[in-house]
Amino acid sequence: MKLFLKVALFTLVVPGSIAVLVPLLIKWDRPVAGGATLWLGVCLLALATVLYLRCVWDFAVSGGGTPAPIDAPKRLVTTGVYRYSRNPIYVAVLIAIAGWASLFQAVALVVYGVVLFVLYSFFVQRHEEPHLAREFGDEYAAYVATTGRWLPRLRRKDRP
Numbered sequence: 349m350k351l352f353l354k355v356a357l358f359t360l361v362v363p364g365s366i367a368v369l370v371p372l373l374i375k376w377d378r379p380v381a382g383g384a385t386l387w388l389g390v391c392l393l394a395l396a397t398v399l400y401l402r403c404v405w406d407f408a409v410s411g412g413g414t415p416a417p418i419d420a421p422k423r424l425v426t427t428g429v430y431r432y433s434r435n436p437i438y439v440a441v442l443i444a445i446a447g448w449a450s451l452f453q454a455v456a457l458v459v460y461g462v463v464l465f466v467l468y469s470f471f472v473q474r475h476e477e478p479h480l481a482r483e484f485g486d487e488y489a490a491y492v493a494t495t496g497r498w499l500p501r502l503r504r505k506d507r508p
Contacts, residue, residue: 351414355404358416363400366464367441371448371457378452385450392447399440402429424484426491432500434491435476438468439498472497 380386406428407413411421415437429436442461449457480488495501 351408354416354419355408355414358414359404363437363441367396367444371445371460374456374460375448375452375454378454380451381453385453389447389451392443392450396440396444396447399429399436399443403437403440406430424487424491426495432495434495434497435472438472
C-alpha cells in the first residue's frame with residue numbers, strides 16, 4: 349500500500365502535471381476535434397497511459413522502487429517495456445502530448461512536445477545515464493549496448 353501511495357503521488361505531481369495539466373492549460377479554451385483526429389488523440393492518450401502504468405509496474409516488481417528519484421529502483425530494470433526502450437516513461441509522456449495535440453489540433457502542443465523532448469534528451473544524457481552507469485556499472489553498459497534510448501533498436505541480421 350505504501351508503494352502504491354508513493355507511485356500515485358509521484359504520478360499526480362510529475363507526469364500528471366507535465367502530460368495532463370500543462371497541455372490542458374495551454375489549450376483549455378479550444379474545442380476538441382472530431383472524427384479521425386479525435387480517435388487518434390484518444391488512442392494515443394490510452395497508449396500513453398498503458399505504457400506509463402506498465403513502467404510503474406516494472407519499477408515496482410523488477411526494480412523494487414518507484415519512478416520518483418527519492419525512491420528509485422534498487423535493481424536495474426530491463427524487463428517489460430524496458431527491454432525495448434531505456435526511457436519508456438519519457439516516451440509515454442511524449443505520446444500523451446501528441447494525443448492532446450491531436451485532440452485539440454494545436455501546433456502549440458506539438459511545440460511543447462518538441463521542447464520537452466529536447467529537455468528530456470539533455471537531462472537523460474547529462475544526468476541519468478552517467479548516474480546509472482555509476483550505480484550499475486557493467487550491467488548498465490551491457491543494457492545500453494542492446495537497448496535503444498527512446499525507441500527499440502532495429503537489429504540487423506549478421507551477413508554470411
